[in-house]
Amino acid sequence: MRCPYCGSSDTQVKDSRPAEDSSSIRRRRVCPGCGGRFTTFERVQLRELVVIKKSGRRVPFDRDKLMRSLEVALRKRPVEPERVERMVNGVVRQLESSGDAEIDSARIGELVILGLKSLDDVAYVRFASVYRDFREVSDFHALIDELSHGDAESEALRAEDAAASSE
Numbered sequence: 001m002r003c004p005y006c007g008s009s010d011t012q013v014k015d016s017r018p019a020e021d022s023s024s025i026r027r028r029r030v031c032p033g034c035g036g037r038f039t040t041f042e043r044v045q046l047r048e049l050v051v052i053k054k055s056g057r058r059v060p061f062d063r064d065k066l067m068r069s070l071e072v073a074l075r076k077r078p079v080e081p082e083r084v085e086r087m088v089n090g091v092v093r094q095l096e097s098s099g100d101a102e103i104d105s106a107r108i109g110e111l112v113i114l115g116l117k118s119l120d121d122v123a124y125v126r127f128a129s130v131y132r133d134f135r136e137v138s139d140f141h142a143l144i145d146e147l148s149h150g151d152a153e154s155e156a157l158r159a160e161d162a163a164a165s166s167e
Helices: 063-073 081-097 105-119 121-131 137-166
Strands: 012-018 024-030 037-043 050-052 058-060 102-104
Touching (some): 063 105, 105 121, 121 137
16 A cells, blocks of 8 residues: 555555444554555455446446545535445445446436435435436426325334234
8 A cells, every 4th residue: 555645655554453334444554664644444345346327438436436426415414424334335235246247327326316315305305306417396396295205105104013013
């Protein structure tokens, strides 16, 4: 691993431990050249994923790009970073375990939308509006109606479960 301070390629691992979510390893490193200390994270990658864009162009899957787009959707929202990390890990796991090395960008978008729907309603609407290329206010109304209808269904199911368990 190259030192981010001096560029030396001779760095030493001082400490390794699982990260909080146990899906990666956190390594504390030190550079013998400049004495700089830094942290790296190592994740398991089952396969190299390639994203097929709408234009037909193929690009390597970039987990960090996915994380950045979620950070934009979640800006100023009260969602813990650990929950976002778990959601991204789940999306990546689903993509890697699908068996396909090439994945349509639309599939990634739909998985993210599903994850955001359970994470934060406002972020869900923000992401969906960009992803689905909303052009009119009616597009927002339809999405919010869908979201409200889904909440009503969830409430009805919870009420049915509560009634069934009290019998």
